[in-house]
Amino acid sequence: MKRRINKVAIIGSGIMGSGIACHFANIGVEVLLLDIVPRELTEKEKKQGLTLQDKQVRNRIVNTALQDALKSKPSPIYHKDFASRIKTGNLEDDISKVSEVDWIMEVVVERLDIKKQVFDNLEKHRKAGTLITSNTSGIPIQQMSEGRSEDFQKHFCGTHFFNPPRYLRLFEIIPGPKTSEEVLEFLNEYGEKFLGKTSVVAKDTPAFIGNRIGTYSIMSLFHMVRDLDLSVEEVDKLTGPVIGRQKSATFRTVDLVGLDTLSHVAEGLHKGVPTDEEHDLFAMPDYIGTMVENEWFGSKSGQGFYKKIKKDDGSSEIHSLDLKTLEYRPQKKANFATLELTKTIDKVEDRFKVLVNGKDKAGEFYRKNFAAILAYSSNRIPEITDELYKIDDAMKAGYGWEHGPFQIWDAIGVEKGLEIMKAEGRKPAAWVNEMLEKGFKSFYTVKDGNTWYYDIPAKEYKKIPGQDAFIILDNIRESKKVFSNSGVVVEDLGDGILNVEFRSKMNSIGGDVLDGLNKAIDLAEKEYQGLVVANTGKNFSVGANIGMIFMMAVEQEYDELNMAVKYFQDTMMRMRYSSIPTVAAPHAMTLGGGCELSLHADKVVAAAETYIGLVEFGVGVIPGGGGSKEMTLRAADTFQKDDVELNRLREHFLTIGMAKVSTSAYEAYDLNILQKGKDIVVVNPDRQLAIAKQHALLMAENGYTKPIMRTDIKVLGRQALGAFYVGTDQMLAGKYISEHDKKIANKLAYVMAGGDLSENSYVSEQYLLDLEREAFLSLTGERKTLERLQHMLQKGKPLRN
Numbered sequence: 001m002k003r004r005i006n007k008v009a010i011i012g013s014g015i016m017g018s019g020i021a022c023h024f025a026n027i028g029v030e031v032l033l034l035d036i037v038p039r040e041l042t043e044k045e046k047k048q049g050l051t052l053q054d055k056q057v058r059n060r061i062v063n064t065a066l067q068d069a070l071k072s073k074p075s076p077i078y079h080k081d082f083a084s085r086i087k088t089g090n091l092e093d094d095i096s097k098v099s100e101v102d103w104i105m106e107v108v109v110e111r112l113d114i115k116k117q118v119f120d121n122l123e124k125h126r127k128a129g130t131l132i133t134s135n136t137s138g139i140p141i142q143q144m145s146e147g148r149s150e151d152f153q154k155h156f157c158g159t160h161f162f163n164p165p166r167y168l169r170l171f172e173i174i175p176g177p178k179t180s181e182e183v184l185e186f187l188n189e190y191g192e193k194f195l196g197k198t199s200v201v202a203k204d205t206p207a208f209i210g211n212r213i214g215t216y217s218i219m220s221l222f223h224m225v226r227d228l229d230l231s232v233e234e235v236d237k238l239t240g241p242v243i244g245r246q247k248s249a250t251f252r253t254v255d256l257v258g259l260d261t262l263s264h265v266a267e268g269l270h271k272g273v274p275t276d277e278e279h280d281l282f283a284m285p286d287y288i289g290t291m292v293e294n295e296w297f298g299s300k301s302g303q304g305f306y307k308k309i310k311k312d313d314g315s316s317e318i319h320s321l322d323l324k325t326l327e328y329r330p331q332k333k334a335n336f337a338t339l340e341l342t343k344t345i346d347k348v349e350d351r352f353k354v355l356v357n358g359k360d361k362a363g364e365f366y367r368k369n370f371a372a373i374l375a376y377s378s379n380r381i382p383e384i385t386d387e388l389y390k391i392d393d394a395m396k397a398g399y400g401w402e403h404g405p406f407q408i409w410d411a412i413g414v415e416k417g418l419e420i421m422k423a424e425g426r427k428p429a430a431w432v433n434e435m436l437e438k439g440f441k442s443f444y445t446v447k448d449g450n451t452w453y454y455d456i457p458a459k460e461y462k463k464i465p466g467q468d469a470f471i472i473l474d475n476i477r478e479s480k481k482v483f484s485n486s487g488v489v490v491e492d493l494g495d496g497i498l499n500v501e502f503r504s505k506m507n508s509i510g511g512d513v514l515d516g517l518n519k520a521i522d523l524a525e526k527e528y529q530g531l532v533v534a535n536t537g538k539n540f541s542v543g544a545n546i547g548m549i550f551m552m553a554v555e556q557e558y559d560e561l562n563m564a565v566k567y568f569q570d571t572m573m574r575m576r577y578s579s580i581p582t583v584a585a586p587h588a589m590t591l592g593g594g595c596e597l598s599l600h601a602d603k604v605v606a607a608a609e610t611y612i613g614l615v616e617f618g619v620g621v622i623p624g625g626g627g628s629k630e631m632t633l634r635a636a637d638t639f640q641k642d643d644v645e646l647n648r649l650r651e652h653f654l655t656i657g658m659a660k661v662s663t664s665a666y667e668a669y670d671l672n673i674l675q676k677g678k679d680i681v682v683v684n685p686d687r688q689l690a691i692a693k694q695h696a697l698l699m700a701e702n703g704y705t706k707p708i709m710r711t712d713i714k715v716l717g718r719q720a721l722g723a724f725y726v727g728t729d730q731m732l733a734g735k736y737i738s739e740h741d742k743k744i745a746n747k748l749a750y751v752m753a754g755g756d757l758s759e760n761s762y763v764s765e766q767y768l769l770d771l772e773r774e775a776f777l778s779l780t781g782e783r784k785t786l787e788r789l790q791h792m793l794q795k796g797k798p799l800r801n
Contacts, residue, residue: 003131003186005029005194009101011091011118013062016135017107018069019165022076025085026166026608027194027683032097035062037090055093062088076166078608078664091118096125103131105159112139119144123152131183133159137211138268141204145176153178159187160208162398167609170398171197172208192466196608196683198397205384206272207265210398212384213377213391213405215265219281220372221250222288225323228365232305232320237334238365243355244348244402251305255298263292277427278376287323296321303328336362346505348402352411356420370408371424374417377405378429381456388443389453389464406443414442431456449476471689473501473536482523488516496529496700497693507537509593509625510545511564514571524580530696530704531578533597534585534689540610543592544568546619553780562777565624568593569769572626575600579706581699585692587685591615591661595673596625602699604679605692606665612673613661620740620785622748623656624776629768631656632752634672636714649720653752657745711764715754724749740784747775 006029010021013035021033037058041050050057069076070083077083089097098104104126106118115134126132128151134144141158148156158174171191175184184201191199202208207215225235232251240249254262263284270282284292291297291304298304307328309319319328338358342351355366377391385391392404409417414436421428435443438459445452445461451472452461476491483490487504500520504513517533524531552561575582575597584598587607595612598604606612614623614631622628635652639645654660655671662668665681674681680695682688728745731737737745750756751771754763779785 003102005102005131005190007032007101008103008105009034009098010105010107011035011122012107012109013065013088014107014109015065015069016161016163016165018066019076019163020105020107020135020161021066021086022069022083023161023165023195025082026078027196029085031086032094032101033062033066033086033088034091034094034098035065037061037092058090058093059088062090074164074167075663076164078166079666079670082666091121095121098122098130099125099127101130103133105133105135107135110136110139112143115139115144116147119148119152123149126152130155131187132156133187135159135161138207138265138272140206141174141176141179145178150178154180155183157183157187158204158208159191160202160210162210168398168400169196169198170210170394171195171199172210172394172398173199173201174204174208175201176204192684193469193687194683196685198393198686200385200390200394200397202390202394203384207269209384209391210394211265212269212380213373213395214399215262215269216278216281216376217373217399218250218254218262219266219284220278220376221369222285223281224365224368224372226285226287228361228368230361230365231332231334232323233331234334234336234361237339238336238362239369242339242342242348242351246400255304255306258297258300259288259291259304260295260297263288277379287326290326291321336360338362338366349407349411352408353413353416356412356416367420368424370412370417371421371426374405374409375421375426375428378432379427381429381431386457387453387455389451410442410444434459446475449479451475469690470686471693473499473534473689477501483516483519485512485516485519487512488520490516490520490523492528493532493689493693495693495697497532497696498524498528498530499532499534499689499693501535502533502537502541503535504545507535507539507541507594508543508545509541509568509597511567514567517571518574521574521578521580521582525578528580529700530581530583532583532585532689532692532696533575533601534692539589539591539594540586541591541594541597542589543594543615544625549780553786556781558777558781561780562773565773565776568596568625569773572596572600573709573765573769576602577707577709579704581696581704583692583696583699585688586610586612587688592623592627593625596623596627596630599630599673600626602704603695604674605688605695606668606674606679606681607685607688608665608681608683609685610665610668610681611661611663612665612668613659613671614656614673615659615661617657617659617741617744618788620744620782620788621776621779622744622751622772624772626769626772628656628748628751628772628775629765631672632715632754632768633710633713633765634675635752638672639714645714645716646720646723649716649752650723653724653748656748709765712762713754713765713768714760715752715757715763715768716760717754717757719760720753721749721756724753740782743782744779747779751775 008024008029009032010017011034013033021031024031038060045057104122108114108118132155136158145153145156157176157179160172162168162170173187188199188201191197236249236251239245240247266282295301296303305321307319308316310316320331322329337360339362341354345351381388388406392406395401395404435454440454443454450463450467452463455462477489480491481489482492489501489503491499493499498520500517502513520531582601583603583605584601585605586598587610590610590612592615595614614627616623631652635649638648660671662671668674669676682691728742732742755771
């Protein structure tokens with residue numbers, strides 16, 4: 001029988017429980033969120049005359065926790081309306097309702113005795129065959145399942161989400177002694193396909209995979225930094241984006257997570273792994289112990305490794321903790337010669353060889369740090385997992401590392417890694433040397449577009465399972481390339497579908513990218529069936545190449561700038577009016593020109609985490625690549641008989657004028673950037689390209705016909721123009737906008753009104769594009785616009801507010 005999840009029960013509404021509830025709601029599942037009944041009234045409840053028997057009191061804990069979660073930033077939910085999918089209750093009045101759900105997940109406090117009490121209660125009402133799991137971060141699954149019924153144990157295991165559940169993609173599945181294989185297979189697929197996670201089946205060992213390796217990585221660094229005389233700022237400089245980690249790096253991340261939380265996990269590991277060769281490293285160094293005693297936990301306590309200091313003039317600045325004196329001081333800039341050598345190396349994996357060969361303190365740090373983490377990871381096989389790729393998956397999905405330990409080791413070179421370990425007194429697992437003796441020189445290899453890993457028991461490469469649902473551009477870029485220039489690579493995805501992959505800096509759209517898009521469309525129209533635009537960059541595209549625009553504007557090369565803007569517009573129109581279907585697959589930041597490209601594709605297959613918008617107002621211009629035209633067209637398509645048309649147009653005007661950016665793909669529907677019934681959202685970004693290809697192929701096979709260019713766009717002329725001008729006058733008078741902001745808004749108003757027309761009229765797309773281009777060019781000559789462009793270029797910022 002096919003198992004389906006239509007309704008889940010989450011037991012425990014704390015930060016984690018509410019976050020998990022929200023993520024199930026994100027994917028359309030009905031959620032029952034339960035927590036305990038309060039034992040005392042609050043002062044407010046007493047004044048209201050309420051008793052402990054009133055429903056609002058009995059559900060106070062769960063309702064307060066859920067509302068707190070929904071108000072948190074970043075939001076745990078894709079769209080505010082999705083919260084209606086969550087129903088709340090308490091463990092006394094509503095426990096019987098768990099008989100109606102398909103999956104029960106316990107997310108209560110990390111105490112075995114309390115968890116067992118909860119399971120006792122749940123087993124009285126749970127329907128046979130219902131999945132039941134615990135979101136524990138370290139309590140052995142075996143201990144939790146002891147004494148339970150056979151059916152309970154068969155359907156029970158650990159399912160460990162990482163916090164926040166919406167954003168961190170690791171989903172660890174930890175079987176108990178009697179968990180059925182069917183349950184494990186189902187959860188593995190469900191996590192990946194429906195929850196959008198990287199599913200990793202782990203062994204029932206302390207802290208499982210992610211936290212075992214992750215905690216060791218942080219603890220070894222805690223012990224190392226004072227020996228190397230490194231400051232807080234220096235460590236965060238060395239362990240941030242330069243090696244493919246989050247900007248918060250190490251100490252800022254600990255401040256965000258909470259030093260108390262980390263120390264709790266480390267303490268548990270210190271007790272739980274007495275035979276670990278690095279056991280002593282899980283004991284907190286003295287300076288960390290002092291911080292814990294002082295309750296310097298980080299953001300939650302107002303100070304940790306960093307502290308915000310109020311100055312005499314009322315302003316504030318961030319100070320850093322001096323690890324020797326444990327006093328706060330102004331931050332110092334961190335500079336290392338080794339890091340300077342990596343500035344011209346765009347790919348993170350190509351930096352590792354340079355970093356470990358550094359001759360300064362940074363090079364010494366990387367050799368010690370990598371030697372420790374790589375040796376430790378190798379020695380955890382087969383203790384925590386039998387497959388090395390699971391460790392890499394866990395660290396990438398749970399800790400936000402761009403590369404896992406064995407991928408870093410491959411980038412350094414396996415033999416070079418062993419050489420560094422020997423020099424640092426580290427001993428890797430024996431299987432690594434055995435692998436080399438067998439003639440295998442790397443942990444991973446690529447065959448036929450798939451990634452294969454070295455399987456230790458079999459002593460041979462095996463294909464990583466689950467890749468059939470993915471298309472991995474890194475694996476096919478060279479073998480399937482049909483065209484490339486400095487801005488794009490065009491790959492053959494098979495079945496007659498091409499992909500255009502942006503490869504420019506920050507995936508900005510300049511002349512080379514536009515040339516590549518046009519070449520791809522030419523190729524597709526002649527020899528293929530469809531075209532996808534997708535990439536695996538950190539962001540889909542941060543917008544147009546503002547450096548090019550700035551230089552042309554400064555040099556007053558307006559004829560050249562006019563031609564460049566027209567080329568952008570014409571390329572976007574080719575996306576819409578080519579003879580083959582085009583599909584855009586945006587993800588993460590999709591701003592300005594990246595948004596305009598998505599607006600003109602035949603279909604958008606967006607990642608759920610897509611932050612998309614027309615943000616050109618931030619640099620003093622209006623969207624000039626068809627965005628202003630397209631929002632005017634989409635507004636007109638919403639006009640209905642007896643509808644207040646001006647209000648609909650104003651909504652679309654404000655989307656541009658306020659530089660609105662969705663905080664998820666689902667919010668983009670509200671902005672009419674994504675269109676319901678046409679565009680779709682994919683929760684797992686790993687599946688996005690394969691799904692985009694499927695839709696391009698489906699459109700082609702269903703008989704795609706080149707659309708006819710629109711000439712029936714209703715514009716409101718002076719009716720809209722007058723209303724918008726009055727609005728900008730009022731905004732200026734109220735000092736909400738500047739004179740320059742008013743000028744930009746009035747230019748946009750002129751375009752979206754269709755110009756100074758005496759009455760409602762029907763116009764063509766080209767008419768609106770010409771108005772848009774004229775307005776864009778006139779604004780680039782403004783001094784304020786040039787100043788904004790120059791400022792953004794100096795700061796190295798993308799085209800956004």
